[in-house]
Amino acid sequence: MTTDDSRTDSTTDSPAPSPSAPAGLAATVAAHWTATEARDWAALAATLAEDMVYELPQTRERIRGKEAFLRFYREYPGDWHVRVDRLVADGDQVATWVHARVGTEEMHAVTFFTGDAQGRITAISDFWPEPYEPPAGREHLTERY
Amino acid sequence: MTTDDSRTDSTTDSPAPSPSAPAGLAATVAAHWTATEARDWAALAATLAEDMVYELPQTRERIRGKEAFLRFYREYPGDWHVRVDRLVADGDQVATWVHARVGTEEMHAVTFFTGDAQGRITAISDFWPEPYEPPAGREHLTERY
Numbered sequence: 011m012t013t014d015d016s017r018t019d020s021t022t023d024s025p026a027p028s029p030s031a032p033a034g035l036a037a038t039v040a041a042h043w044t045a046t047e048a049r050d051w052a053a054l055a056a057t058l059a060e061d062m063v064y065e066l067p068q069t070r071e072r073i074r075g076k077e078a079f080l081r082f083y084r085e086y087p088g089d090w091h092v093r094v095d096r097l098v099a100d101g102d103q104v105a106t107w108v109h110a111r112v113g114t115e116e117m118h119a120v121t122f123f124t125g126d127a128q129g130r131i132t133a134i135s136d137f138w139p140e141p142y143e144p145p146a147g148r149e150h151l152t153e154r155y
Numbered sequence: 156m157t158t159d160d161s162r163t164d165s166t167t168d169s170p171a172p173s174p175s176a177p178a179g180l181a182a183t184v185a186a187h188w189t190a191t192e193a194r195d196w197a198a199l200a201a202t203l204a205e206d207m208v209y210e211l212p213q214t215r216e217r218i219r220g221k222e223a224f225l226r227f228y229r230e231y232p233g234d235w236h237v238r239v240d241r242l243v244a245d246g247d248q249v250a251t252w253v254h255a256r257v258g259t260e261e262m263h264a265v266t267f268f269t270g271d272a273q274g275r276i277t278a279i280s281d282f283w284p285e286p287y288e289p290p291a292g293r294e295h296l297t298e299r300y
Contacts, residue, residue: 105250
């Protein structure tokens with residue numbers, strides 16, 4: 011796992027989002043995660059287009075609109091924490107790899123963002139891959155870490 | 156299972172993408188998935204640095220080196236097919252969202268690639284998020300699709 015990307019380090023002390031250009035989606039997404047970790051719902055709202063859509067492909071759930079999305083996050087149970095380990099930005103698309111923690115439970119989240127011309131988030135697709143035991147038969151090729 | 160193991164020959168005489176610049180990682184990764192779907196092991200090998208590392212964070216398995224990685228893919232069971240739905244490229248990093256199919260089973264794969272100065276892949280982190288049932292209590296915010 012790669013955590014040495016200095017580009018993601020700035021997300022921990024990133025200022026309030028003021029996205030203003032298409033190229034700004036990387037900064038918007040960094041601010042998005044910073045605001046999420048801080049439960050700063052006003053700052054989080056500022057990263058989102060009004061009619062944004064949030065999807066969870068694993069459950070096939072969809073949330074339409076900024077207000078419903080913010081409520082989903084506000085109501086999400088548990089003392090959760092998120093930290094951006096990787097952020098890959100490409101014009102109006104960004105992918106992030108986030109380390110999430112709820113108590114002693116640690117998880118990965120992988121998220122694809124799409125932005126508009128103002129650098130605000132219009133679509134989020136969020137994956138929460140769970141740990142599993144490797145199938146037998148490939149121990150000759152793998153090590154565990 | 157369709158294994159085209161007649162092609163498990165030398166990986167050195169590949170017809171190959173010849174990525175030559177850091178910006179070429181997007182093309183390398185596209186070629187990587189095309190070669191994977193085609194079981195074109197020589198072309199796949201050409202996308203990889205010799206000492207590349209492959210990791211599956213969900214199982215905490217790690218495979219070291221191009222040859223072991225190629226063998227892992229060659230030996231992978233099932234009549235699997237992959238199609239790239241999204242590719243996000245950012246210098247020496249690329250993230251992809253791949254639709255995978257094995258028979259009637261459909262899956263998502265999310266993969267982070269790191270490249271070297273020659274545009275070859277040095278590290279792959281591969282996630283295979285599985286479907287799950289949504290927890291109760293958020294039906295007021297979500298629709299299913």
